[in-house]
Amino acid sequence: MSVFERIKKLSDKRGISLQKVAEDNDFSSNLIYRWKKSDPKGKDLAKIANYFHVTTDYILGLTDDPSVPDSPERKLTWRDLGQNYGGDDPVPDEFQTMIDSLAEGYFKAHPELKHKNDE
Structure with a gap:
């Protein structure tokens, strides 16, 4: 799953549009759509991760666990x-x-x- 697809999945889960996500993070309205073909800047990726309360590793596809370490939602796994x-x-x-x-x-x-x- 690409960065764009992960962000789209997170926004769909919350019931908000990608334009709203972009607006809430002071991005241009099409910036997130551009991530279909290019990688986001680190600072933009961090903003999105904070916005959705997930890790940047989750958005990058390095893990399937979206929870932030030390978050009350995160549970120890096998x-x-x-x-x-x-x-x-x-x-x-x-x-x-x-x-x-x-x-x-x-x-x-x-x-x-x-x-x-x-x-």
Whole structure:
């Protein structure tokens, strides 16, 4: 799926026109349509990603997960854990609780790692 197609899909999902998306982002009315044949500038891509609350990687087609990391909508997936069998299916809440407990215990046992990550 191209950049244009991803943006079109996002705008359709919201029920807004591409002209409205362009207008809301202070773009010329046809700029997004030009992305059918050319790549957007990084700053324009970032504006669109912010507008739709997705990552630039999603718009570029580098991932199929549109959610922004650390977003409340993003859930840990099996693929995040290196498990192919579950793919992009979310990890069940019970398992997520176990992972959180393991991580908490690990950092309690190794406080130097927590401080290292804070730097």
